[in-house]
Amino acid sequence: MAQKPSIPKGTRDFGPQEMAKRNYIFDTIKQVYQLYGFQQIETPAMETLGTLMGKYGEEGDKLLFKVLNSGDFLSKVTDDELRERNSLHLAAQLCEKGLRYDLTVPFARYVVMHREELQLPFKRYQMQPVWRADRPQKGRYREFWQFDGDIVGSDSLLNEVELMQIVDTVFTRFGVRVQIKINNRKILSGIAEVIGAADKIVDITVAIDKLDKIGLDNVNAELREDGLTEEQIAKLQPIITLEGTNDEKLDTIAQVLAASETGMRGVEELRYILGALKTAGLKNEIQLDLTLARGLNYYTGAIFEVKALDVPMGSILGGGRYDNLTGIFGMPGISGVGISFGIDRIFDVLNALDAYPKDAVNGTQLLFINFGERETAYCLPFVAQARAAGIRTEIFPDAAKMKKQMSYANAKQIPFVALAGENEMAAGKLTLKNMQTGEQTLVAPDELIAAVK
Numbered sequence: 338m339a340q341k342p343s344i345p346k347g348t349r350d351f352g353p354q355e356m357a358k359r360n361y362i363f364d365t366i367k368q369v370y371q372l373y374g375f376q377q378i379e380t381p382a383m384e385t386l387g388t389l390m391g392k393y394g395e396e397g398d399k400l401l402f403k404v405l406n407s408g409d410f411l412s413k414v415t416d417d418e419l420r421e422r423n424s425l426h427l428a429a430q431l432c433e434k435g436l437r438y439d440l441t442v443p444f445a446r447y448v449v450m451h452r453e454e455l456q457l458p459f460k461r462y463q464m465q466p467v468w469r470a471d472r473p474q475k476g477r478y479r480e481f482w483q484f485d486g487d488i489v490g491s492d493s494l495l496n497e498v499e500l501m502q503i504v505d506t507v508f509t510r511f512g513v514r515v516q517i518k519i520n521n522r523k524i525l526s527g528i529a530e531v532i533g534a535a536d537k538i539v540d541i542t543v544a545i546d547k548l549d550k551i552g553l554d555n556v557n558a559e560l561r562e563d564g565l566t567e568e569q570i571a572k573l574q575p576i577i578t579l580e581g582t583n584d585e586k587l588d589t590i591a592q593v594l595a596a597s598e599t600g601m602r603g604v605e606e607l608r609y610i611l612g613a614l615k616t617a618g619l620k621n622e623i624q625l626d627l628t629l630a631r632g633l634n635y636y637t638g639a640i641f642e643v644k645a646l647d648v649p650m651g652s653i654l655g656g657g658r659y660d661n662l663t664g665i666f667g668m669p670g671i672s673g674v675g676i677s678f679g680i681d682r683i684f685d686v687l688n689a690l691d692a693y694p695k696d697a698v699n700g701t702q703l704l705f706i707n708f709g710e711r712e713t714a715y716c717l718p719f720v721a722q723a724r725a726a727g728i729r730t731e732i733f734p735d736a737a738k739m740k741k742q743m744s745y746a747n748a749k750q751i752p753f754v755a756l757a758g759e760n761e762m763a764a765g766k767l768t769l770k771n772m773q774t775g776e777q778t779l780v781a782p783d784e785l786i787a788a789v790k
Contacts, residue, residue, distance in 0.1 A: 347479025457490030487675030520629035527600015546628035
Protein backbone atom coordinates (compact mmCIF):
# COMPACT_ATOMS: atom_id res chain seq x y z
CA MET A 338 0.00 0.00 0.00
CA ALA A 339 1.30 3.48 -0.89
CA GLN A 340 2.54 5.54 2.06
CA LYS A 341 0.08 8.20 3.18
CA PRO A 342 1.33 11.73 2.41
CA SER A 343 2.19 14.09 5.25
CA ILE A 344 3.11 17.73 5.80
CA PRO A 345 6.24 19.13 7.52
CA LYS A 346 6.14 19.36 11.32
CA GLY A 347 5.03 22.76 12.51
CA THR A 348 2.76 23.43 9.52
CA ARG A 349 -1.00 23.01 9.15
CA ASP A 350 -3.78 22.49 6.65
CA PHE A 351 -6.85 24.73 7.02
CA GLY A 352 -10.17 23.22 5.97
CA PRO A 353 -13.20 25.16 4.65
CA GLN A 354 -14.67 25.92 8.09
CA GLU A 355 -11.33 27.08 9.48
CA MET A 356 -10.71 29.22 6.39
CA ALA A 357 -14.15 30.82 6.70
CA LYS A 358 -13.31 31.76 10.30
CA ARG A 359 -9.82 32.99 9.44
CA ASN A 360 -11.14 35.04 6.53
CA TYR A 361 -13.66 36.64 8.88
CA ILE A 362 -10.74 37.66 11.14
CA PHE A 363 -8.64 38.92 8.23
CA ASP A 364 -11.53 40.78 6.60
CA THR A 365 -12.58 42.46 9.86
CA ILE A 366 -9.06 43.74 10.58
CA LYS A 367 -8.56 44.83 6.94
CA GLN A 368 -11.81 46.81 6.97
CA VAL A 369 -10.79 48.65 10.15
CA TYR A 370 -7.31 49.45 8.82
CA GLN A 371 -8.84 50.80 5.60
CA LEU A 372 -11.23 52.89 7.69
CA TYR A 373 -8.15 54.67 9.08
CA GLY A 374 -6.47 55.21 5.71
CA PHE A 375 -3.99 52.32 5.81
CA GLN A 376 -2.80 50.75 2.53
CA GLN A 377 -1.90 47.11 1.97
CA ILE A 378 1.48 45.87 0.76
CA GLU A 379 3.01 42.42 0.26
CA THR A 380 6.64 41.37 0.20
CA PRO A 381 8.22 38.15 -1.18
CA ALA A 382 8.25 34.95 0.87
CA MET A 383 12.02 34.90 0.27
CA GLU A 384 14.45 37.68 1.10
CA THR A 385 18.20 37.76 0.57
CA LEU A 386 20.15 36.55 3.59
CA GLY A 387 21.89 39.92 3.52
CA THR A 388 18.52 41.46 4.36
CA LEU A 389 17.64 38.94 7.07
CA MET A 390 20.86 38.00 8.86
CA GLY A 391 21.94 40.00 11.89
CA LYS A 392 18.53 41.60 12.45
CA TYR A 393 17.13 39.14 15.02
CA GLY A 394 20.17 38.40 17.19
CA GLU A 395 22.21 35.21 17.26
CA GLU A 396 19.25 32.99 18.20
CA GLY A 397 17.08 34.53 15.50
CA ASP A 398 19.74 33.87 12.86
CA LYS A 399 19.70 30.18 13.83
CA LEU A 400 15.92 30.06 13.32
CA LEU A 401 16.03 31.37 9.75
CA PHE A 402 15.00 28.87 7.09
CA LYS A 403 17.72 29.14 4.46
CA VAL A 404 17.09 28.28 0.79
CA LEU A 405 19.71 26.39 -1.23
CA ASN A 406 21.01 28.19 -4.30
CA SER A 407 19.57 26.82 -7.53
CA GLY A 408 21.74 24.88 -9.97
CA ASP A 409 25.03 23.29 -8.91
CA PHE A 410 25.12 24.78 -5.42
CA LEU A 411 28.21 22.73 -4.45
CA SER A 412 30.38 23.98 -7.30
CA LYS A 413 32.06 26.73 -5.26
CA VAL A 414 32.57 24.64 -2.11
CA THR A 415 35.99 23.02 -1.65
CA ASP A 416 36.55 19.48 -0.38
CA ASP A 417 38.29 20.91 2.70
CA GLU A 418 35.20 23.00 3.52
CA LEU A 419 32.98 19.94 3.18
CA ARG A 420 35.27 17.91 5.47
CA GLU A 421 35.19 20.66 8.11
CA ARG A 422 31.39 20.17 8.38
CA ASN A 423 30.98 23.78 9.59
CA SER A 424 27.26 24.16 8.97
CA LEU A 425 27.15 27.95 9.43
CA HIS A 426 30.05 28.49 7.03
CA LEU A 427 28.58 26.05 4.49
CA ALA A 428 25.17 27.71 4.71
CA ALA A 429 26.80 31.03 3.83
CA GLN A 430 28.35 29.37 0.78
CA LEU A 431 25.31 27.39 -0.34
CA CYS A 432 22.47 29.81 0.40
CA GLU A 433 21.84 33.36 -0.71
CA LYS A 434 18.15 33.52 0.27
CA GLY A 435 15.94 32.69 3.24
CA LEU A 436 12.25 32.59 4.14
CA ARG A 437 11.10 35.73 5.93
CA TYR A 438 11.22 35.49 9.75
CA ASP A 439 8.77 38.33 10.36
CA LEU A 440 7.10 41.18 8.46
CA THR A 441 9.04 44.04 10.10
CA VAL A 442 12.49 43.61 8.51
CA PRO A 443 11.01 43.09 5.01
CA PHE A 444 8.92 46.24 5.61
CA ALA A 445 12.04 48.20 6.55
CA ARG A 446 13.71 46.96 3.36
CA TYR A 447 10.59 47.92 1.38
CA VAL A 448 10.59 51.48 2.77
CA VAL A 449 14.27 51.97 1.88
CA MET A 450 13.85 50.56 -1.63
CA HIS A 451 10.66 52.52 -2.38
CA ARG A 452 11.34 55.70 -0.38
CA GLU A 453 10.99 57.99 -3.42
CA GLU A 454 7.54 56.55 -4.23
CA LEU A 455 6.13 56.71 -0.71
CA GLN A 456 4.09 59.59 0.66
CA LEU A 457 5.13 60.09 4.30
CA PRO A 458 3.68 59.42 6.72
CA PHE A 459 3.11 55.99 5.19
CA LYS A 460 0.36 53.88 6.79
CA ARG A 461 0.73 50.24 5.81
CA TYR A 462 -0.87 46.96 6.73
CA GLN A 463 0.41 43.54 5.72
CA MET A 464 -0.92 40.02 6.31
CA GLN A 465 1.29 37.15 5.20
CA PRO A 466 2.82 33.94 6.56
CA VAL A 467 6.28 33.89 8.16
CA TRP A 468 8.60 30.97 8.90
CA ARG A 469 10.84 30.06 11.82
CA ALA A 470 12.92 26.91 12.19
CA ASP A 471 11.74 26.52 15.77
CA ARG A 472 10.93 23.32 17.63
CA PRO A 473 7.20 22.72 17.01
CA GLN A 474 4.98 22.46 20.09
CA LYS A 475 1.44 23.33 21.13
CA GLY A 476 0.67 26.85 19.96
CA ARG A 477 4.05 27.27 18.28
CA TYR A 478 4.40 26.61 14.57
CA ARG A 479 7.13 26.81 11.96
CA GLU A 480 4.75 28.50 9.56
CA PHE A 481 2.27 31.02 10.90
CA TRP A 482 0.55 34.24 9.90
CA GLN A 483 1.25 37.77 11.07
CA PHE A 484 -0.97 40.79 10.52
CA ASP A 485 0.97 44.01 11.02
CA GLY A 486 0.05 47.68 10.81
CA ASP A 487 2.61 50.50 10.92
CA ILE A 488 2.79 54.26 10.51
CA VAL A 489 6.27 55.44 9.48
CA GLY A 490 7.74 58.85 8.78
CA SER A 491 6.04 60.68 11.66
CA ASP A 492 7.00 61.30 15.29
CA SER A 493 3.47 62.43 16.25
CA LEU A 494 1.92 60.69 19.24
CA LEU A 495 -1.43 60.91 17.42
CA ASN A 496 -0.23 57.78 15.61
CA GLU A 497 -0.12 55.87 18.90
CA VAL A 498 -3.60 57.16 19.72
CA GLU A 499 -4.91 56.05 16.32
CA LEU A 500 -3.43 52.55 16.62
CA MET A 501 -5.10 52.08 20.00
CA GLN A 502 -8.40 53.19 18.45
CA ILE A 503 -7.89 50.59 15.71
CA VAL A 504 -7.26 47.90 18.34
CA ASP A 505 -10.37 48.92 20.26
CA THR A 506 -12.51 48.97 17.10
CA VAL A 507 -11.30 45.56 15.90
CA PHE A 508 -12.00 43.73 19.15
CA THR A 509 -15.33 45.53 19.59
CA ARG A 510 -16.34 44.24 16.16
CA PHE A 511 -15.22 40.75 17.17
CA GLY A 512 -17.36 41.00 20.31
CA VAL A 513 -14.32 40.20 22.48
CA ARG A 514 -13.64 42.10 25.71
CA VAL A 515 -9.97 42.98 26.01
CA GLN A 516 -7.61 44.91 28.22
CA ILE A 517 -5.14 47.15 26.40
CA LYS A 518 -1.88 47.51 28.33
CA ILE A 519 0.50 50.39 27.68
CA ASN A 520 3.95 51.36 28.95
CA ASN A 521 6.87 53.45 27.71
CA ARG A 522 10.46 52.39 27.15
CA LYS A 523 11.66 55.82 28.33
CA ILE A 524 9.97 55.30 31.71
CA LEU A 525 11.71 51.97 32.14
CA SER A 526 15.03 53.57 31.17
CA GLY A 527 14.34 56.37 33.64
CA ILE A 528 13.70 53.89 36.46
CA ALA A 529 16.98 52.09 35.74
CA GLU A 530 18.78 55.46 35.56
CA VAL A 531 17.35 56.79 38.83
CA ILE A 532 18.27 53.69 40.86
CA GLY A 533 21.60 53.20 39.09
CA ALA A 534 20.85 49.76 37.63
CA ALA A 535 20.66 50.27 33.86
CA ASP A 536 21.57 46.64 33.17
CA LYS A 537 18.86 45.25 35.47
CA ILE A 538 15.69 46.63 33.88
CA VAL A 539 14.52 43.24 32.55
CA ASP A 540 15.11 41.61 35.97
CA ILE A 541 13.20 44.44 37.65
CA THR A 542 10.15 44.18 35.37
CA VAL A 543 10.09 40.36 35.63
CA ALA A 544 10.15 40.58 39.44
CA ILE A 545 7.48 43.32 39.62
CA ASP A 546 5.23 41.27 37.36
CA LYS A 547 5.12 38.55 40.05
CA LEU A 548 3.77 40.87 42.77
CA ASP A 549 0.23 39.45 42.72
CA LYS A 550 1.48 35.87 42.81
CA ILE A 551 4.32 35.96 45.36
CA GLY A 552 3.81 39.18 47.37
CA LEU A 553 6.01 42.21 48.04
CA ASP A 554 8.55 40.51 50.35
CA ASN A 555 9.28 37.78 47.83
CA VAL A 556 9.56 40.30 44.98
CA ASN A 557 12.15 42.22 47.01
CA ALA A 558 13.97 38.97 47.79
CA GLU A 559 14.10 38.16 44.07
CA LEU A 560 15.51 41.63 43.34
CA ARG A 561 18.27 40.98 45.90
CA GLU A 562 19.07 37.70 44.15
CA ASP A 563 19.27 39.64 40.87
CA GLY A 564 22.02 41.79 42.41
CA LEU A 565 20.17 44.97 43.41
CA THR A 566 21.33 46.77 46.57
CA GLU A 567 19.05 47.60 49.50
CA GLU A 568 19.17 51.28 48.51
CA GLN A 569 18.09 50.47 44.96
CA ILE A 570 15.27 48.22 46.20
CA ALA A 571 14.09 50.98 48.56
CA LYS A 572 13.89 53.45 45.65
CA LEU A 573 11.81 50.93 43.72
CA GLN A 574 9.10 50.50 46.35
CA PRO A 575 6.73 53.23 45.04
CA ILE A 576 7.06 51.68 41.57
CA ILE A 577 6.53 48.09 42.74
CA THR A 578 3.40 48.97 44.72
CA LEU A 579 2.01 51.28 42.03
CA GLU A 580 -1.81 51.49 42.25
CA GLY A 581 -4.72 53.71 41.28
CA THR A 582 -6.00 55.21 38.06
CA ASN A 583 -3.70 55.76 35.10
CA ASP A 584 -3.40 59.45 36.06
CA GLU A 585 -2.56 58.58 39.68
CA LYS A 586 0.05 56.08 38.53
CA LEU A 587 1.64 58.70 36.26
CA ASP A 588 1.75 61.20 39.15
CA THR A 589 3.59 58.65 41.33
CA ILE A 590 6.01 57.74 38.52
CA ALA A 591 6.70 61.44 37.86
CA GLN A 592 7.69 61.94 41.51
CA VAL A 593 10.08 58.96 41.39
CA LEU A 594 11.58 59.99 38.04
CA ALA A 595 11.80 63.74 38.65
CA ALA A 596 15.60 63.63 38.25
CA SER A 597 15.50 61.67 34.97
CA GLU A 598 14.98 63.72 31.80
CA THR A 599 14.42 60.53 29.77
CA GLY A 600 11.92 59.14 32.27
CA MET A 601 9.94 62.38 32.40
CA ARG A 602 9.70 62.44 28.60
CA GLY A 603 8.14 58.98 28.82
CA VAL A 604 5.67 60.21 31.46
CA GLU A 605 4.61 63.16 29.28
CA GLU A 606 4.21 60.92 26.22
CA LEU A 607 1.91 58.59 28.12
CA ARG A 608 -0.04 61.53 29.57
CA TYR A 609 -0.74 62.74 26.05
CA ILE A 610 -1.71 59.30 24.65
CA LEU A 611 -3.96 58.39 27.59
CA GLY A 612 -5.50 61.86 27.67
CA ALA A 613 -6.35 61.76 23.97
CA LEU A 614 -7.84 58.27 24.31
CA LYS A 615 -10.12 59.47 27.11
CA THR A 616 -11.86 61.73 24.59
CA ALA A 617 -11.95 58.99 21.93
CA GLY A 618 -14.55 56.93 23.82
CA LEU A 619 -12.81 53.54 23.83
CA LYS A 620 -15.08 50.57 24.49
CA ASN A 621 -12.27 48.61 26.18
CA GLU A 622 -10.13 49.41 29.22
CA ILE A 623 -6.63 50.78 28.69
CA GLN A 624 -4.25 50.29 31.62
CA LEU A 625 -0.80 51.65 32.37
CA ASP A 626 1.33 48.61 33.28
CA LEU A 627 4.97 49.14 34.24
CA THR A 628 5.71 45.42 34.00
CA LEU A 629 5.11 45.53 30.25
CA ALA A 630 8.64 45.30 28.86
CA ARG A 631 8.36 43.54 25.49
CA GLY A 632 10.91 44.41 22.79
CA LEU A 633 13.23 46.40 25.05
CA ASN A 634 16.05 46.06 22.50
CA TYR A 635 13.75 47.36 19.79
CA TYR A 636 11.07 49.76 21.03
CA THR A 637 12.06 53.28 22.04
CA GLY A 638 8.78 54.84 23.20
CA ALA A 639 5.27 53.52 23.83
CA ILE A 640 4.83 49.75 24.21
CA PHE A 641 1.47 48.01 23.73
CA GLU A 642 0.00 44.62 24.56
CA VAL A 643 -3.56 43.27 24.48
CA LYS A 644 -5.07 40.39 26.44
CA ALA A 645 -8.52 38.83 26.19
CA LEU A 646 -10.51 39.13 29.43
CA ASP A 647 -12.84 36.13 29.06
CA VAL A 648 -10.43 33.46 27.78
CA PRO A 649 -7.17 32.37 29.46
CA MET A 650 -4.70 33.23 26.72
CA GLY A 651 -1.38 35.02 26.36
CA SER A 652 -0.96 38.28 24.51
CA ILE A 653 -3.13 38.55 21.38
CA LEU A 654 -1.50 41.75 20.11
CA GLY A 655 1.77 43.57 20.67
CA GLY A 656 3.51 46.64 19.36
CA GLY A 657 5.23 49.91 20.06
CA ARG A 658 7.22 52.92 18.86
CA TYR A 659 10.64 52.49 17.20
CA ASP A 660 12.86 55.45 16.35
CA ASN A 661 14.98 54.01 13.59
CA LEU A 662 13.20 51.37 11.51
CA THR A 663 15.33 51.80 8.39
CA GLY A 664 18.70 52.50 10.05
CA ILE A 665 19.62 48.81 9.67
CA PHE A 666 19.64 49.44 5.91
CA GLY A 667 21.60 52.70 5.95
CA MET A 668 18.67 55.13 5.98
CA PRO A 669 18.54 56.62 9.50
CA GLY A 670 15.93 58.97 10.86
CA ILE A 671 12.65 57.30 9.85
CA SER A 672 10.61 56.83 13.00
CA GLY A 673 7.54 54.63 13.20
CA VAL A 674 5.02 52.90 15.41
CA GLY A 675 3.32 49.59 14.75
CA ILE A 676 1.17 46.75 16.05
CA SER A 677 0.93 43.06 15.20
CA PHE A 678 -2.26 41.03 15.66
CA GLY A 679 -1.72 37.44 16.87
CA ILE A 680 -3.98 35.77 14.32
CA ASP A 681 -3.72 32.22 15.67
CA ARG A 682 -4.48 33.28 19.24
CA ILE A 683 -7.39 35.48 18.13
CA PHE A 684 -8.71 32.45 16.21
CA ASP A 685 -8.55 30.40 19.43
CA VAL A 686 -10.25 33.15 21.47
CA LEU A 687 -13.13 33.50 19.01
CA ASN A 688 -13.51 29.70 18.94
CA ALA A 689 -13.62 29.54 22.73
CA LEU A 690 -16.28 32.27 22.85
CA ASP A 691 -18.14 30.96 19.78
CA ALA A 692 -18.09 34.57 18.61
CA TYR A 693 -18.24 34.05 14.84
CA PRO A 694 -21.32 35.52 13.10
CA LYS A 695 -23.25 32.74 11.33
CA ASP A 696 -23.17 34.66 8.03
CA ALA A 697 -19.38 34.79 8.20
CA VAL A 698 -18.76 31.06 8.61
CA ASN A 699 -21.71 29.47 6.82
CA GLY A 700 -21.17 28.61 3.16
CA THR A 701 -23.90 27.77 0.67
CA GLN A 702 -27.34 29.21 1.47
CA LEU A 703 -29.40 27.44 -1.20
CA LEU A 704 -29.06 24.05 -2.91
CA PHE A 705 -31.05 23.05 -6.01
CA ILE A 706 -31.81 19.33 -6.17
CA ASN A 707 -30.91 17.61 -9.47
CA PHE A 708 -33.70 15.27 -10.73
CA GLY A 709 -32.34 14.96 -14.29
CA GLU A 710 -31.62 16.91 -17.48
CA ARG A 711 -35.10 18.46 -17.97
CA GLU A 712 -35.39 19.54 -14.36
CA THR A 713 -31.84 20.91 -14.35
CA ALA A 714 -32.51 22.94 -17.53
CA TYR A 715 -35.62 24.36 -15.81
CA CYS A 716 -33.68 25.23 -12.62
CA LEU A 717 -30.56 26.82 -14.16
CA PRO A 718 -32.16 30.26 -14.82
CA PHE A 719 -33.37 30.32 -11.20
CA VAL A 720 -29.87 29.37 -9.99
CA ALA A 721 -28.47 32.33 -11.97
CA GLN A 722 -31.10 34.69 -10.52
CA ALA A 723 -30.35 33.59 -6.96
CA ARG A 724 -26.62 34.17 -7.45
CA ALA A 725 -27.28 37.56 -9.08
CA ALA A 726 -29.24 38.47 -5.94
CA GLY A 727 -26.18 37.66 -3.81
CA ILE A 728 -27.39 34.29 -2.50
CA ARG A 729 -24.63 31.68 -2.26
CA THR A 730 -26.16 28.94 -4.42
CA GLU A 731 -25.28 25.44 -5.66
CA ILE A 732 -26.98 22.94 -7.94
CA PHE A 733 -26.10 19.31 -7.25
CA PRO A 734 -24.03 18.16 -10.25
CA ASP A 735 -25.40 14.60 -10.53
CA ALA A 736 -28.94 13.20 -10.69
CA ALA A 737 -28.21 11.12 -7.62
CA LYS A 738 -30.73 9.63 -5.21
CA MET A 739 -32.67 12.20 -3.25
CA LYS A 740 -31.30 10.86 0.05
CA LYS A 741 -27.71 11.46 -1.08
CA GLN A 742 -28.45 15.03 -2.16
CA MET A 743 -30.26 15.85 1.08
CA SER A 744 -27.38 14.31 3.08
CA TYR A 745 -25.03 16.62 1.18
CA ALA A 746 -27.17 19.62 2.20
CA ASN A 747 -27.20 18.51 5.84
CA ALA A 748 -23.46 17.84 5.92
CA LYS A 749 -22.74 21.35 4.59
CA GLN A 750 -25.40 22.90 6.86
CA ILE A 751 -27.19 24.44 3.87
CA PRO A 752 -30.34 26.09 5.28
CA PHE A 753 -32.56 25.93 2.15
CA VAL A 754 -33.12 23.35 -0.58
CA ALA A 755 -35.09 24.04 -3.81
CA LEU A 756 -36.83 21.22 -5.71
CA ALA A 757 -38.50 21.23 -9.14
CA GLY A 758 -40.36 18.17 -10.45
CA GLU A 759 -43.21 17.78 -12.95
CA ASN A 760 -45.77 19.66 -10.83
CA GLU A 761 -43.47 22.61 -10.08
CA MET A 762 -42.43 22.96 -13.73
CA ALA A 763 -46.05 22.88 -14.88
CA ALA A 764 -46.87 25.71 -12.45
CA GLY A 765 -43.69 27.69 -13.22
CA LYS A 766 -42.72 27.48 -9.54
CA LEU A 767 -40.32 25.73 -7.12
CA THR A 768 -40.70 23.92 -3.81
CA LEU A 769 -38.53 25.52 -1.13
CA LYS A 770 -37.63 23.42 1.91
CA ASN A 771 -36.37 24.99 5.14
CA MET A 772 -33.83 22.42 6.37
CA GLN A 773 -34.07 23.58 9.97
CA THR A 774 -37.86 23.44 10.36
CA GLY A 775 -38.65 20.91 7.60
CA GLU A 776 -41.33 23.29 6.27
CA GLN A 777 -41.95 23.13 2.48
CA THR A 778 -43.50 25.98 0.47
CA LEU A 779 -44.42 26.33 -3.20
CA VAL A 780 -42.88 29.63 -4.35
CA ALA A 781 -42.44 31.73 -7.48
CA PRO A 782 -38.81 32.63 -8.40
CA ASP A 783 -39.00 36.15 -6.89
CA GLU A 784 -40.59 34.74 -3.73
CA LEU A 785 -37.75 32.21 -3.51
CA ILE A 786 -35.14 34.96 -3.32
CA ALA A 787 -37.11 36.90 -0.70
CA ALA A 788 -37.66 33.76 1.40
CA VAL A 789 -33.97 32.79 1.44
CA LYS A 790 -32.79 36.34 2.11
